[in-house]
Amino acid sequence: MSENLTIGSNQLRYSQAQIDHLSSQHFINKIDHHLRIISSIKVVSHTANTAPRVILNLDIYYDNHSSGSLSFDLHNYKYDEILTLAKKVSSNEFILHEVDN
Secondary structure (H helix, E strand, O other): OOOEEOOOOOOOOEHHHHHHHHOOEEEEEEOOEEEEEEOOOOOOOEEEOOOOEEEEEEEEEOOOOEEEEEEEEEEOOOOOHHHHHHHHHHOOOHHHHHHHH
């Protein structure tokens, strides 16, 4: 039987299997001919009384050279939303704006 964790006021729930799956994911996002972003998901430790923090980490490469990194707290994101965002960074205008800056 899988344990669910209550997260935030929206009562989002992640099973331990979902947390493990999120933590093991890495995606290569080709933004254009020069820009690539490798996204990964980190689930920060939690206790029975606190929700885990889900962090989207982005490693940015321009012409195959590291150009820095960014991270975003995905508070109150649903499990499927987290995976979709990590797979398709280019579909999020806010993130692309932050990468440009």
